[in-house]
Amino acid sequence: MRRSRITAYVASLLLAVGGALTGAAAAQASPTAAVTGYVALGDSYSSGVGADSYISSSGDCLRSTKSYPYLWAAAHSPSSFAFTACSGARTGDVLANQLAPLNSSTGLVSISIGGNDAGFADVMTTCVLQSDSGCLSRIATAKAYVDSTLPGQLDxxxxxxxxxxxxxxVVVLGYPRFYKLGATCLGLSDTKRAAINGAADYLDSAIAKRAADHGFTFGDxxxxxxxxxLCSGSAWLHSLNLLNITESYHPTAAGHSGGYLPVFTGAA
Structure with a gap:
């Protein structure tokens, strides 16, 4: 009789533990399980500029079927997929033009934004055309903007x-570093390359902090x-391309499939 009670107690304990573990697993799986609709917001790093295979109806937004949002949607078949990310977008453009698909049934959102607000294109133009000191000065101006103005815009x-x-x-995707340092490479000086990488780190840190404060996941x-x-010999970024300036310093198709997609998939 005593053994029977012990057996029953152990069985009930195991059942309770099993139920708790099942509940924990369900809780951990809830973000994925809850996904009904997926909305992809953001700038050119989300629309897929540089990946080619652009969707004709997207016009100047240059949304690509090889971008990480499109690849993720193709692999996971959400109940709905709205792709509103657009080349050149700033925070104000997201607010004005991209948020219409969001609603109470949206289960997953991705976004990369902030680079254009901080002057990414002008930084790269300045660093390509001007001296080391000119490049460093423009980057200092961009960092000051990231400190003073960008956090409020992201909020x-x-x-x-x-x-x-x-x-x-919500998964907030950051930006890559652009250059491999210490490698022999034509183009910008080591000083400029290091400064540009440092600026990317600075921007990513600011975005990651704002994302965390809103309870969002940052994808690094x-x-x-x-x-x-760039300069690695196996670059997933376009270098300066005077024939197609828009794609310069943007991820290639391999950058989306090998660089962005795994990070987003892991965070989603």
């Missing part, structure tokens, strides 16, 4: 996303792009 975008899609799991692509920067 507005992130708060609006949460208000419009309160059930969504610097890890996956390591070894595939």
């Amino acid at each position: 507005t975008v992130y708060s609006t996303i949460s208000a419009k899609a309160p059930a969504a799991h 692509v610097r890890t996956t792009f390591t070894g595939h920067e």
